[in-house]
Amino acid sequence: MPRQSSNDLIQKEMANMNFPTSRKTLVIILHEIYGLNEHILAFGDKVSRSGYEVLTPNLLIRGPFPYEQEEEAYSYFVNQIGFDRAVDEVNQIVRDHRDRYDCIMIVGFSIGATIAWRCSGSGIDGIIGYYGSRIRSYAEMEPKCPALLFFASNEKSFDVSELSEKLEHRRNTHVHVIEGEHGFMNPYSKSYFPQAYQACLEMSFNFLRRVAKREV
Secondary structure (H helix, E strand, O other), rough: OHHHHHHHHHHHHHHOOOOOOOOEEEEEEEOOOOOOOHHHHHHHHHHHHOOOOEOOOOOOOOOOOOOOHHHHHHHHHHHHHOOOHHHHHHHHHHHHHHHHOOEEEEEEOHHHHHHHHHOOOOOEEEEEEEOOOHHHHHHHOOOOOEEEEEEEOOOOOHHHHHHHHHHHOOOOOEEEEEEEEEEOOOOOOOOOOHHHHHHHHHHHHHHHHHHOOOOO
């Protein structure tokens, strides 16, 4: 989809959303292996314009990788950053901001979703994860806060049905399997699926609102 069309879609969606705002709520948005790119910044702007404070940390400590360098981006994250270091950094961000906000939530994409899942017991009020495929390595965890997880039905590396069934039995965990491929929430990706994007976006903003108001 052309860049302008994606931006137009975002503007149209925001015009139709009338969610109560809360400047006492912080939403930390975690990127994919590609880093802090236009997709994450656009999503952060969308959340901010809904009335929430937003942080988009750069866990790679470098500029973003282009989508054509998927293997290089994955190798860099695994070998230079790693999940443990990223989780420690996000937990520190939460500790640094905990006293300033009534509510702190994490929204993560891909590896960001897995990091969010691993941080779900560290003073977080709620998490949203989109296609966090590596959550399968931590499926025995039980989040201490409400967790909303979306998975793509078409994943090459693992059995989505098996993982979703396992996670559905975890306390505080709500799982949705979306017909599509990894990346369906990214308007700049070839896997972008507008219908799924819209449906998941509405569920996500409703979840953010309910967590912020302590309704979940």
